[in-house]
Amino acid sequence: MIGMNILLVDDEEHVIDGLREMIDWEALHIDRVFTAADGEEAWQLYCSHRPDVVLTDVAMPQMNGLELSARIRREDPHVPIVILSGYDDFEYAREAVHLSVSRYILKPAVFTEIQEMLAEVIGDLEAVRKQKQYADEFSRQMKHSIPLLREQLLFDLVVTGGAVVTAEQLRFHQLEDELMTGGLVVTIGLYRTDDARFASERDWQLFKFSVANIVSETIAAADDIPGGCFLLRYVEDRLPLLVISMNAGEAVLRARRLAEAVLESVTRHLGIELNVAIGGWFGKAGQYRASYVQCCDMLRSLDFEGYHRIVSADEENDYAASMAYDPLKAIRLLSGTFRQGGWGETAEMWREMRGALLRESVPLGVAQIAAISLMSGLTLELAEEERENANRFLPIVQDIYKHRSKEAVVQLVEDQLNALLEQFRQRESQQRPSHDCVRKLIEQIESRFAEPLSFSELARQLHMTRNHLSYLFKRETGTSFIAYLTSYRIERAKELLNANRYMIYEIAEKVGYSDAAYFSRVFKNATGVCPLEYTHSQRQ
Known part of the structure; x- marks a missing residue:
């Protein structure tokens, strides 16, 4: 004392x-x-x-x-x-x-x-x-913690979309009511190139820290931004900012000035490759995540356009107009269409991708990466049953990097794609009719529905890939394997319930469910009532 x-x-x-x-x-x-x-x-x-x-x-x-x-x-x-x-x-x-x-x-x-x-x-x-000492210490800690708690709230609001902000939360986090009146998200995308300065993870993190400091100083130096802009933490190599303004035009103008200043300052002081995306303005705080998602989509598209660019969702330029075309998404869609046998759709999608890769603004290196990604996806789809396709992937990569023009790279991919398409056509024409495979799969369901069924194992027994068998099954039955199996099990469960001879847990085991509680949830999802309610309704 x-x-x-x-x-x-x-x-x-x-x-x-x-x-x-x-x-x-x-x-x-x-x-x-x-x-x-x-x-x-x-x-x-x-x-x-x-x-x-x-x-x-x-x-x-x-x-x-x-x-x-x-x-x-x-x-x-x-x-x-x-x-x-x-x-x-x-x-x-x-x-x-x-x-x-x-x-x-x-x-x-x-x-x-x-x-x-x-x-x-x-x-x-x-x-x-x-x-009083405890209260003062609590106040001191809260004063230290409030900025961290505020940053987490804004991060959840913008990035995860899981925050519901009330007036009381605004006061607690020392935020103004303007936060709820409208704003947009600006996202800075950094690119870790093969520059020797970024060789170690520690060095790269230091550079990221320096970029965040430059952004903070830029915000503080801007006359029309302080108090209306919040810098959040990195999401991998992307740094989001929330710009608040109840006027959409004013918010876009502030964001554009900030983006230009950051781009110039980071390039001049650090020499890091970066792009900046400005999302659309939204009038409600609960919609800010949509602006952030727009930024992420635009930055993915800019991966194929080069560096030191600013793109805004509200501008009618080549980038904004091309947002509907996401090269990485297109590669995934083309691969999926290819493995399901959609030959016409595959050719049409390739023509669209081909035109995008041949655009003047796309560097050769970006076109090579896109070509390798596409061929990698297609080769891996075939690797389950044709080992030689996987083994020939490396020479294709070497050939892609040997070519010094985009036109040659695109032609190489097109030749390989046509060869794979022809290979798929021949293989499908030699296989048994698809309805025969589906019939055998349905027979397995009807005879073994009480057992744990592995779709991968059934596909191997039928000498087919999982993706192709899934496509054929849905084409023939109009539903997926899991949905069909569940429906069949529920129908058998109804028969056992109507017999009035078994306990719920016994019925669950007899139709392939080891957990009676889980069986009850599945049954209710399928029928709208739990097993006991179904039994009572049948007795009335």
């Missing part, structure tokens, strides 16, 4: 001497005892030393104890004041209560009683101080 000071006030010298000598001040953790013979002297001592506790008589010359207490209360409403008086007049007591004195002790009082009273007062004072 930290040592305290006390001020003793009484015009009777023997009372003061007795208090000084008889009270165990050390036990009370009192380091210094100040004394005064009247209220005026006591007031001067109080102003000079600010004692932690005041013990005063009432009747004294020049200024009485109640007048002294009133002055002290105007200066400090919390300091403990103890009245020690020989007067038991009601008016004195009422005034003491009005002044919020801690204790009122009547003379004569034994010193042990006075010490006990003082111990209680000092104990209360310590408790109040500790509470």
Whole structure:
């Protein structure tokens, strides 16, 4: 416990001497005892030393104890004041209560009683101080934590889309109401090229940290942005910012100026390859994630356009107009169409991709990467059953990198694609009719529905890939393998329920579900009622 000071006030010298000598001040953790013979002297001592506790008589010359207490209360409403008086007049007591004195002790009082009273007062004072200390520490920690909590709230709002922001949350996170009135997201995409400066992960993270600092300084230096722009944390190598403005045009203008300033500053100081995407403006905070998603889509498209570019969702330029065409998405779609045997669709999609890769703005290196990605996807689809297709992928990659023009790269891919298409046509024409494979698969379901069925294992037994068998099954039945199996199991379960001979868990096991609770959920999803409700409805 930290040592305290006390001020003793009484015009009777023997009372003061007795208090000084008889009270165990050390036990009370009192380091210094100040004394005064009247209220005026006591007031001067109080102003000079600010004692932690005041013990005063009432009747004294020049200024009485109640007048002294009133002055002290105007200066400090919390300091403990103890009245020690020989007067038991009601008016004195009422005034003491009005002044919020801690204790009122009547003379004569034994010193042990006075010490006990003082111990209680000092104990209360310590408790109040500790509470204040805890509150101050909490406030200090919250002051330190609020920026982190605010950044997490904004990150959830923009990136994950999982935050619901209330007025109370705005106040707690020290955010203005303008946050809810509209804004857009700007996302800076960094590219870790083969520059030797980025060789180690540590160096790359340091460069990312430097970029974030430059962005923060750029925001602070802009006259029309501070307070209306929030820098979030990285999502991999993308740095999102939220620009707030209830006016869409103003928000886009601010974002454009910020993007230009960041692009120029990062390029000049760090020499890092980057692009900047400006998402669309949305009038509700719950829609900010849509702006961020737009930024991500635009940055993916810019991967095929080069570096040091700014693209906005609100601009009618070549980039914005081409957002419907995502090269990486196109590669995935083409691969999926190819493996399902959509020859005409595959050719049409390739023609669209071919035109995109041959655009003047697409660098040779980007076209080579796209070509390798496409051939990789198609080769891996064939690798399950034709090992030689996987083995010939490496020479194709080498050939792609040997060519020094986009036209040659695109022609090589087209030749390979035509060869694979022809190979697929021949293989499908030699296979048994698709309805025969589907019939055998349905027979397996009907005979083994109570067992754990592996679609991959069934496909191997039929000497087909999972993707191709899935495509044929859905084409013939109009539904997926899982949906068909579930439907068949539920129909068998209904028959067993109608028999009224088995418990729910027994029925679950008989139709292929080891967990009765899970079976009940599946049954209800399929029929709209749980197994017991179904049984009751059949009995009525």
